[in-house]
Amino acid sequence: MGYRLAIVGATGNVGRELLNILAERNFPADDVVALASSRSVGKEVSFGEKAILKVQDLEKFDFKGIDITLSSPGAKVSAVHSPRAAKAGAVVIDNTSQFRMDPDVPLVVPEVNAHAIAGWTRKGIIANPNCSTIQMVVALKPLHDAATIKRVVVATYQSTSGAGKEAMDELFGQTRAIYVNDTVEPQKFTKQIAFNVIPHIDVFMDDGSTKEEWKMVAETKKILDPRIKVTATCVRVPVFVGHAEAVNLEFDRPLDETEARAILSKANGVVVVDRREPGGYITPVEVAGDDPVYVSRIRSDPTIENGLNLWIVGDNLRKGAALNAVQIAEAMVKGQHLKAAA
Structure with missing residues (x-):
């Protein structure tokens, strides 16, 4: 027998990916409920190849009896319904920004800080980090363990899927319009x-950074190490799926590219593709549908003491969102944080 799951935001990009990944990984679920706004009630979503689920109304849904809620409806909606689900007894794994910096809510990437999952009991909620933060800290964690990272400078190249289906449609529509010489609005x-x-991703803040950039700074500190200095520039690019990051690191001791490559090659959740030849690196179009975080262009930075450069690429809908949430749920089951399935 398995667990009862509720998927909040089931009709969105991440919600659909959650359903696919749960089915792919044979998560022990006896019952899966798809929830969304009243506009989507009655629509059908696929639970892998196993079943077609009819979407139910989130506002009217009673979470009593649900073991795990995987939530990705937007921060304002999560602010209302994630605590409601937790109060009803469900463990909530929330993929929005609403609870990430709450000191009583663990912010978890299983390859990095799985121990933090134990903190779920304080509010019944675990936060899934921002997509760009997740893939970066997966690659940084083994390096930080080997030689403490002092400073991170990152520029992101983030796909339109990170802004939702409408953003992907806009990229498609504008591309087609340009080819036929139509007006682009x-x-x-x-x-x-x-x-x-x-x-420009998310809103601007008083210091001139965007909230997306602030998220990378604050979340990296919470997940990995509060002493790390982080500065980020986040950029939206005309790609459908897959985020890329150019990362410059400064360590507190020498860590050359050979040692870094060896460490990353053994790291959980990381695949190194780093051949110094044309095409000997990974790009976003190649990682769509893949689970690992890929690292390429590993090289020393001679302009600073103990410097290193990396190119990090991942599928933002999978490891950057849905997969990470499912991995948290799997870790909870494995670590017996949940009551045994009846």
């Missing part, structure tokens, strides 16, 4: 996204 983005890059 930005709707989801502030500027044209097709054949362009936009250095």
Whole structure:
């Protein structure tokens, strides 16, 4: 016998991916409920190849009897319904930004800080980090263990899927319009996204950074080490799925590229593709649908003491969101944080 699961935001990009991954990994679920807003009630979503689920109304749903809630509906919706699900007795794994910096809510990447899962009992909620943070800390953790990281400088190249289906549709529509010489009118983005890059993700903050950049700073400190200095520039690029990051690291002791490559090659959740030849590296289009975080272009930085450069790529809908949430649920089952399935 298995667990009862509720998927909140089941019709969105991440919600659909959650259902696919749960089925792929044969998560021990006896019952899976798909939830979304009233606009989506009655729609059908696939639970892998196992079943078709009819979407139910989140507002009216009673979470009593649900063991695990995987939630990805947007922060404002999560603020209302994740505590409601937790109060009913479900463990909530929340993929929005709503609870990430709450000191009573663990922020978890299983390859990095699985021990933090135990803190779920304080509020009944575990937060899933931001997509760009997840893939970066998976690659940084084994290096940080070997030679403490002092400073991180990261520039991201984030796909449109990170902004939802409407953003992906806008990239497609604008690309087609340009080819047929139609007018391009930005709707989801502030500027044209097709054949362009936009250095603006989420809202601007008082210091000139965007909230996406702030998330990478604050979340890395909470997950990995509060002493690490982090600065980020987050950029939206005309890619459908897959985030890439150019990362510059400064360590407190020498760590050359050979040692770094060997460490990363053995790291959990990391695949190194780093041949110094044309095409000897990974790009976003190649990782769509894959689980690992890929690392390429590993090389020393001679401009700073103990410096290293990395190119990190991952599927933002899988490891950057849905897969990480499912891995948290799997770790809870394995660590017996949940009551045994009846």
